[in-house]
Amino acid sequence: MTPVFDGHNDFLQRLVAAGPNGARLWLQGDGTGHLDLPRMQAGGLVGGFFAIWIPSPSGLTDAGALHAMENPPFALPLPDEIPHNTALPHAFAQAAALLALERTGTLRVVRDAAGLRACLAQGRIAAVMHMEGAEAIRDMDALHLWHAAGLRSLGPVWSRPTRFGHGVPFAHPAGPGIGAGLTPAGCALVAECNALGILLDLSHLNEAGFDDVARLSDAPLVASHSAVHAICESSRNLTDRQLRQIADGGGLVGLNFASSFLRPDGRRQPLEDLGVMIRHLDHLLAILGEDGVALGSDFDGALMPRDLGDAAALPRLIAAMEAHGYGPALIAKIACDNWIGMLERCWTR
Numbered sequence: 001m002t003p004v005f006d007g008h009n010d011f012l013q014r015l016v017a018a019g020p021n022g023a024r025l026w027l028q029g030d031g032t033g034h035l036d037l038p039r040m041q042a043g044g045l046v047g048g049f050f051a052i053w054i055p056s057p058s059g060l061t062d063a064g065a066l067h068a069m070e071n072p073p074f075a076l077p078l079p080d081e082i083p084h085n086t087a088l089p090h091a092f093a094q095a096a097a098l099l100a101l102e103r104t105g106t107l108r109v110v111r112d113a114a115g116l117r118a119c120l121a122q123g124r125i126a127a128v129m130h131m132e133g134a135e136a137i138r139d140m141d142a143l144h145l146w147h148a149a150g151l152r153s154l155g156p157v158w159s160r161p162t163r164f165g166h167g168v169p170f171a172h173p174a175g176p177g178i179g180a181g182l183t184p185a186g187c188a189l190v191a192e193c194n195a196l197g198i199l200l201d202l203s204h205l206n207e208a209g210f211d212d213v214a215r216l217s218d219a220p221l222v223a224s225h226s227a228v229h230a231i232c233e234s235s236r237n238l239t240d241r242q243l244r245q246i247a248d249g250g251g252l253v254g255l256n257f258a259s260s261f262l263r264p265d266g267r268r269q270p271l272e273d274l275g276v277m278i279r280h281l282d283h284l285l286a287i288l289g290e291d292g293v294a295l296g297s298d299f300d301g302a303l304m305p306r307d308l309g310d311a312a313a314l315p316r317l318i319a320a321m322e323a324h325g326y327g328p329a330l331i332a333k334i335a336c337d338n339w340i341g342m343l344e345r346c347w348t349r
Contacts, residue, residue: 002318002331005339006048007254007296008130008203008225011035012094013053014300015101026101034299034310037106040125043314046336047110047119047126049153049224051301052094054087054135056080056160065170069260069268075171079160082135091136095149098129109150113344120340128343130201130224133158133167140192147196152347153224154193155201156186157209159236164189165209172266173233176242181208182216190216199346202226202246203256203296204236214245219346221251225296227261228283231276234261243287252342253284254296259303271305274320281321281334290330294338 014033018025029036040046056079068074101107107125110116119126130153137143137154157167164186166179182190190213193200202210202223214221223246229237238246238253246253256262259271262280271277284293297304299311307316321331 001044001315003046003336004044004295004314004318005126005336006045006299007294007339008049008051008132008256008301009035009297009299010051010053010132010301011299012050012097013055015097016093022097022100023104027104027106034297034304036311037125039310039312042312043310044318045125045311045314047116047128049128049130049296050098051130051132052091052098052136053132053158053301054082054090056082066268069170069172072172072266075174076169078167078169081161081163082133084135084138084163087135091131095129095146095151098127099150101127111150111152113347116340116343116347128152131155132201132204133160134162134164134189137189140188143189143192143196143198147198151198152343153199153201154189155204155224156182156189156213158204165212166206167204168206168235171235172260174235175207175229175233175239176205176210176235176237177207178235179206179208181206182212187212187216194218197347199343207239207242210242210245214249220342221246221249222342222346223251223253223296225254225256225258225298227256227258228280231280231283232261232264232266234266236261240287243284247288247292250292250345251288252292252294252338253288254294254339255280255284257295257297257299257302257304257308259305261302262305268303270303271308274305274307274317275324277305277308277317278320278324290333291338291341293334294342295335 108119129150156164159167260268
């Protein structure tokens with residue numbers, strides 16, 4: 001079975017909701033969501049980025065928002081900024097839940113390149129602690145504290161503003177050129193993340209913020225879970241200009257599995273044809289090259305394609321790549337090796 005390393009999941013939301021039953025949810029599954037240890041093992045998923053994310057009081061799960069996303073065109077307003085004191089307890093709970101999984105002996109929160117390689121060799125799930133939206137980081141002292149706790153990847157924003165920058169709203173058809181760039185605090189955040197070896201994730205940043213990171217950062221540019229704007233005109237997807245910027249710095253894009261970011265019509269309905277995902281991969285490969293393309297599922301955070309309903313179904317995507325003519329070496333890069341190589345470069349500079 002082809003090993004897969006995934007650029008993004010939102011499993012920690014389910015884990016926290018399970019409360020005292022969290023370990024059992026992880027070890028046995030409960031038939032809900034997209035991810036748990038048995039389904040990761042069944043699908044060959046050996047590791048990935050586990051996201052800490054703060055929910056908005058209202059937003060994408062509201063009936064009106066869901067109806068709009070199922071019937072493009074739509075342009076949803078950005079949710080309000082989440083205050084730090086509101087965000088911090090949520091973030092602590094999710095980080096603690098991830099660290100608790102280490103005590104099951106089945107997963108390790110990896111903090112450096114050597115630890116990542118050792119974890120994979122031992123057959124444990126390699127988890128990168130990621131923060132999607134930096135509301136829980138008050139200042140640079142707090143960033144150092146989170147780094148000491150295991151944080152190794154950070155998206156300055158989700159699709160709402162933070163004190164560091166601005167995200168893109170959910171809209172189709174629309175581009176990412178919405179709003180101002182990084183704040184002075186956001187510029188300082190880039191420099192400190194570079195110094196600590198924390199990977200900076202561009203997937204939710206607007207275009208001006210993206211350009212600021214490209215100008216300020218000395219690390220490769222990375223979008224952990226994005227898709228191609230030229231195929232699906234979602235505001236969340238990357239334009240060819242952005243893809244070329246990532247390519248120029250030896251960066252990487254993990255292909256998002258969310259149906260509404262893959263379907264050319266942008267509808268929030270299950271993608272019926274994995275061939276559309278191959279079209280996105282072909283486009284990414286044409287600009288980024290074989291070393292710049294990976295996977296970023298968004299498991300437990302998005303509506304999946306019909307034939308890729310959870311982690312256990314990952315071999316279907318591998319089979320689609322094979323049927324399209326991708327060779328074993330290219331598939332291994334996209335599925336796993338490119339993420340491992342990128343993490344090693346970010347963590348050992």
